[in-house]
Amino acid sequence: MTYKKLLALIATLFIFATASAQTPLSMWYHGAGNEVEKNILNGIITDFNASQSDWKIELQEFPQGAYNEAVVAAALSGSLPDIIDTDGPVMPNWAWSGYMQPLNLAEGSLDNFLPGAIGNWEGQVYSVGLWDAAVAMVTRRSTLEDNGIRIPSLEQPWTADEFNAALETLKATGKYDYPLDLGMAWTGEWYPYAFSPFLQSFGGDLIDRSTFLSAEGALNGPEAVAFGNWWQSLFANDMAPGTSQDGADRDTGFADGKYAISWNGNWAALGALSAFDDVLFLPAPDFGNGPKIGAASWQFGVSASSKNPEGANAFIQFAIQDKYLAAFSNGIGLIPATASAAAMTDNYADGGAMAVFFELSKQQALIRPPTPGYVVMALVFEKALADIANGADVQDTLDAAVDEINADIEKNKGYGFSN
Secondary structure (H helix, E strand, O other), X not given: OOHHHHHHHHHHHHHHXXXXXXXXXXXXXXXXXXXXXXXXXXXXHHXXXXXXXXXXXXXXXXXXXXXXXXXXXXXHHOOOOOEEEEEHHHHHHHHHOXXXXXXXXXXXXXXXXXXXXXXXXXXXXXXXXXXXXXXXXXXXXXXXXXXXXXXXXXXXXXXXXXXXXXXXXXXXXXXOOEEEEOOOOOOOOHHHHHHHHHHHHHOOOOOOOOOOOOOOOOOOOHHHHHHHHHHHHHHHOOOOOOOOOOHHHHHHOOOOOOXXXXXXXXXXXXXXXXXXXXXXXEOOOEOOOOOOEEEOOEEEEEEOOOOOHHHHHHHHHHHOOHHHHHHHHHHHOOEEXXXXXXXXXXXXOOOOOOHHHHHHHHHHEEEOOOOOOHHHHHHHHHHHHHHHXXXXXXXXXXXXXXXXXXXXXXXXXXXXXXX
């Protein structure tokens, strides 16, 4: 055997021995079917596995629609993975239920992260996201200018009266099927994520956040009823398509010219930019208590049953490097979790076509109520808003929603909160 061949053999044996010595770490992820997302995540995993000799991530992917149920079932059977992918607003329920443990990252690691990308529960960080998401009023500059409608800014968003007048003006043109697209074809988490900020801007909420023990007054008080009446008027007056909206129209309706304004997220921004050269991403209107949008997207955490939390935390620490935050942003259009990562991207750097979303997330975002009871109130809120959109009495519907939320909180003994 030649000297060079001997060296090559030794190197191969060393690599094999190193790989064999690595302790496997199981990781579950919700993004099965999204090839771009999967490729980026697999690249991070490959880099991590090659960067050290102690741990080896083994990924298992799930369709998003089946993911949460799989985690709950695994928790009940004692078979959770080491690393859990969790939707930000769901995390408090999983932490309270004992599925997750607090993260143990290096001090200062999250100092520059957008607040919505950090999952806090009872004063501790349980999860962190590589991105956040934001929603904006998407329209065209020509649409507003041709109709004499003021272009709002972060500093001066539309007032409620301005926004409602703009919809009336756009409807009167007769050019659009509807002046506004809210995305009613989407169900599930879209409702509390996209629509509860309108309620909060009116002055209501899904729950009284001072105690997290009751929705009374927050979801059925005068402010909430004013929101509900406005919400119902959008559909009664044909300002927006209702619950029977076709999914294809939601996906392409703005680009096809069916809608003048679309309430949509930064994940759809690249499509809008490719359709028109004068797209605007505008802040939420101010309905009296400041403009609000939702915050918190998918995040990584460590399961409570992991036998290797040191390795799980090491992977999360590795994954939150700016270069990986930027890679996800460039690949799928989501908001980098730090300003320094945003500066490394094509669209979120200063002057970038989507840079406004970073500021929207930073200035207007409000996380959904950080309570284990959120998973129930989200479903209750979705049904209430769909019923109101379809003509149900506003006060009666909101009162019934409050009763249902409060009954769940009482059944679960306050979810750990107390007066």
